Amino acid sequence: MFQLDLRSKKSIYEQIVDGIKGLIVSGELKANDRLPSVRDLSAQLTVNPNTIAKAFRSLESQGWIYTVSGRGCFVSESMQSPDAEQAGKLYAELEVAIRELLFMGNGEDEIISRIKEIIKKGGASK
Amino acid sequence: MFQLDLRSKKSIYEQIVDGIKGLIVSGELKANDRLPSVRDLSAQLTVNPNTIAKAFRSLESQGWIYTVSGRGCFVSESMQSPDAEQAGKLYAELEVAIRELLFMGNGEDEIISRIKEIIKKGGASK
Amino acid sequence: MFQLDLRSKKSIYEQIVDGIKGLIVSGELKANDRLPSVRDLSAQLTVNPNTIAKAFRSLESQGWIYTVSGRGCFVSESMQSPDAEQAGKLYAELEVAIRELLFMGNGEDEIISRIKEIIKKGGASK
Amino acid sequence: MFQLDLRSKKSIYEQIVDGIKGLIVSGELKANDRLPSVRDLSAQLTVNPNTIAKAFRSLESQGWIYTVSGRGCFVSESMQSPDAEQAGKLYAELEVAIRELLFMGNGEDEIISRIKEIIKKGGASK
DNA sequence: GTGGTCTAGACCACA
DNA sequence: GTGGTCTAGACCACT
Numbered sequence: 151m152f153q154l155d156l157r158s159k160k161s162i163y164e165q166i167v168d169g170i171k172g173l174i175v176s177g178e179l180k181a182n183d184r185l186p187s188v189r190d191l192s193a194q195l196t197v198n199p200n201t202i203a204k205a206f207r208s209l210e211s212q213g214w215i216y217t218v219s220g221r222g223c224f225v226s227e228s229m230q231s232p233d234a235e236q237a238g239k240l241y242a243e244l245e246v247a248i249r250e251l252l253f254m255g256n257g258e259d260e261i262i263s264r265i266k267e268i269i270k271k272g273g274a275s276k
Numbered sequence: 277m278f279q280l281d282l283r284s285k286k287s288i289y290e291q292i293v294d295g296i297k298g299l300i301v302s303g304e305l306k307a308n309d310r311l312p313s314v315r316d317l318s319a320q321l322t323v324n325p326n327t328i329a330k331a332f333r334s335l336e337s338q339g340w341i342y343t344v345s346g347r348g349c350f351v352s353e354s355m356q357s358p359d360a361e362q363a364g365k366l367y368a369e370l371e372v373a374i375r376e377l378l379f380m381g382n383g384e385d386e387i388i389s390r391i392k393e394i395i396k397k398g399g400a401s402k
Numbered sequence: 403m404f405q406l407d408l409r410s411k412k413s414i415y416e417q418i419v420d421g422i423k424g425l426i427v428s429g430e431l432k433a434n435d436r437l438p439s440v441r442d443l444s445a446q447l448t449v450n451p452n453t454i455a456k457a458f459r460s461l462e463s464q465g466w467i468y469t470v471s472g473r474g475c476f477v478s479e480s481m482q483s484p485d486a487e488q489a490g491k492l493y494a495e496l497e498v499a500i501r502e503l504l505f506m507g508n509g510e511d512e513i514i515s516r517i518k519e520i521i522k523k524g525g526a527s528k
Numbered sequence: 529m530f531q532l533d534l535r536s537k538k539s540i541y542e543q544i545v546d547g548i549k550g551l552i553v554s555g556e557l558k559a560n561d562r563l564p565s566v567r568d569l570s571a572q573l574t575v576n577p578n579t580i581a582k583a584f585r586s587l588e589s590q591g592w593i594y595t596v597s598g599r600g601c602f603v604s605e606s607m608q609s610p611d612a613e614q615a616g617k618l619y620a621e622l623e624v625a626i627r628e629l630l631f632m633g634n635g636e637d638e639i640i641s642r643i644k645e646i647i648k649k650g651g652a653s654k
Numbered sequence: 655g656t657g658g659t660c661t662a663g664a665c666c667a668c669a
Numbered sequence: 670g671t672g673g674t675c676t677a678g679a680c681c682a683c684t
Contacts, residue, residue, distance in 0.1 A: 161674060168372070175375045188657065198676050203657070211589060216409040220656050220684040228381065237380060240373045245394045246294065247366045247373075253301040254363060255354070258395050265391055268371045269384050283594040287668060324669060413683060420624065427631040450684060480633070489632060492625045497646045498546070499618045499625075501553040506615060507606065510647050517643055520623045521636050539659060566672065576661045581672070598669040598671045 151186075154195055162197060166205035171214060174225055185215060185223040212236075280321055288323055292331035297340060300351055311341060311349040406447055414449055418457035423466060426477055437467060437475040529564075532573055540575060544583035549592060552603055563593060563601040590614075 152169035154162060173179040185191075188206065192199040206223050209215045213233070215223050251261055278295035280288060299305040311317075314332065318325040332349055335341045341349045377387055404421035406414060425431040437443075440458065444451040458475055461467045467475045503513055530547035532540060551557040563569075566584065570577040584601050587593045591611070593601050629639055 163674080171376065172372070175379045187655080189655090199657095200677090201675060204674085206657085217657070218408045218684095219413065219658075219682085221408075222656060228379070233380070237377060237382060240377050241390060243373045244370065244391065246298070247369045248391065248394050249301045250297065251363060251366050252395065253354075256363060261395065262388075262391070264367060265370065265374065265388070268374050269378065269387065282596045282599075287597065289668080327669065330668090415683080423628065424624070427627040453684070456683090480631075489629060489634060492629050492632075493642060495625045496622060496643065498550070499621045500643065500646050502549065503615060503618050504647065505553045505606070506611065508615060513647065514640075514643070516619060517622060517626065517640070520626050521630065521639065541659075565670080567670090577672095578662090579660060582659085584672085595672070596669095597673075598667085600671060 151194070154197070163201050163205040163208065166191075166195070166197075166202065167208050170205070170209060174214060179225050181225050181227045183225045184221075185225070187222055277320070280323070289327050289331040289334065292317075292321070292323075292328065293334050296331070296335060300340060305351050307351050307353045309351045310347075311351070313348055403446070406449070415453050415457040415460065418443075418447070418449075418454065419460050422457070422461060426466060431477050433477050433479045435477045436473075437477070439474055529572070532575070541579050541583040541586065544569075544573070544575075544580065545586050548583070548587060552592060557603050559603050559605045561603045562599075563603070565600055 152165075152172065154165050154169075156162070158165065160168070170179070170185070179185070185206070186194065188199050188202045191197075191202045195202070206215065206217070210217055210223070214226055216226055217223050248261060252258070278298060280291050280295075282288070284291065286294075296305070296311070305311070311332070312320070314325050314328045317323075317328045321328075332341065332343070336343055336349070340352055342352055343349050374387060378384070404424060406417050406421075408414070410417065412420075422431070422437070431437070437458070438446070440451050440454045443449075443454045447454070458467065458469070462469055462475070466478055468478055469475050500513060504510070530550065532543050532547075534540070536543065538546070548557070548563070557563070563584070564572065566577050566580045569575075569580045573580070584593065584595070588595055588601070592604055594604055595601050626639060630636070
């Protein structure tokens with residue numbers, strides 16, 4: 151599924167959140183697919199069930215998944231609300247990273263071409 | 277200079293690190309400029325001096341600034357090494373953020389146009 | 403009839419309880435009307451019969467319906483007892499919700515006008 | 529501060545959430561007031577610190593409080609965003625409660641007059 | 655079987 | 670001192 155890096159600065163539950171977002175965004179998990187159960191993921195990643203549950207709650211509150219109690223957690227159809235605030239944060243992140251790349255001497259053209267590649271890949275995997 | 281957000285999830289010292297990186301990247305601080313002293317910044321931001329010192333240590337270890345003991349901290353000429361690894365991380369960040377924006381329903385064209393804006397702004401302020 | 407929301411935090415049986423209360427309160431189900439059988443509702447809502455039965459038991463214990471064994475469940479003539487205690491709870495709920503609306507910046511006039519609308523709708527559908 | 533009811537159907541952390549909302553809404557806790565620390569409340573209510581922390585996180589994600597790490601939790605100036613969705617939920621709650629009151633035989637006029645009282649009280653405590 | 659809640663007790667980073 | 674994270678293990682309601 152995805153790997154945890156126990157030495158990372160990111161907390162475990164955040165790695166799980168980002169990992170699952172990645173699976174959704176890349177299309178490996180599709181809308182209404184069922185996520186592995188808390189207990190299963192817990193065993194698979196050798197992480198405490200509470201930690202998994204925390205990650206799931208975080209994903210739910212951000213609108214990525216929904217919970218049907220007694221049945222499991224499922225991938226949302228798409229982000230429930232376009233959420234301009236969240237998009238703003240992402241654009242801010244982009245800005246910081248791009249400026250840093252520019253400062254490090256990366257050419258504008260190279261950056262743009264790599265970004266276009268990313269966008270194409272993203273489109274293809276849908 | 278830059279704003280601190282005490283409520284942010286980012287720790288204060290990280291915000292200072294990123295803030296100073298921002299000043300350098302945007303050209304407000306140029307190579308070999310002297311940074312404000314720990315004491316001054318501490319007073320200006322109303323933050324504990326230890327926190328400032330920690331931020332400076334972090335910037336130094338990442339190669340953004342260098343310390344001349346007894347004189348202060350100065351902006352490095354440029355990133356000491358082209359550091360392909362760091363660039364790779366930044367591109368990876370870009371990829372994650374862009375894919376997330378796409379998944380949230382943002383149009384490819386809008387993303388690219390906003391990125392071009394960012395790049396233009398970065399170039400102009402140098 | 404009414405909609406179930408599997409994703410809701412409310413449990414299914416509570417949604418059914420509230421849904422049926424709604425039908426009674428709005429006048430769609432009148433005193434001594436027969437409720438659909440557990441089996442029918444179960445099929446209609448694609449929900450486990452035990453869940454329906456649990457909802458019916460809950461409604462009966464609150465005095466909204468009565469059971470004639472072998473014949474089915476029927477809507478009570480009216481709430482069996484004026485039940486000042488229950489009314490008190492409802493007023494307390496109202497108070498909490500209204501104060502929260504006020505705190506969120508909703509105007510007093512808007513709140514009152516919306517409440518008057520609710521009351522009118524309730525009266526009209528009877 | 530407020531009382532917990534261990535026999536209540538509401539979970540402990542929800543009671544804490546609602547209790548603190550109540551203190552804020554009634555004006556006992558004002559904007560930028562500091563909440564008791566997790567550990568203090570934990571001792572005061574004889575509840576596990578994790579449970580308090582969960583309540584605080586919930587309040588934060590709903591915009592009622594903000595956290596300054598290392599310093600404590602503080603009351604937000606007012607709801608950060610008017611959040612139409614949340615208001616809609618509250619109006620729906622109002623509707624359910626009012627319809628039930630009507631059905632129980634409470635007069636329209638009495639309901640409205642009691643609601644106006646509530647609103648007046650709410651205004652006075654600000 | 656599922657997720658949700660709660661306790662007890664530990665360690666960490668930040669200020 | 671603060672909140673944040675994590676583990677271990679328990680019980681509960683719902684399906």
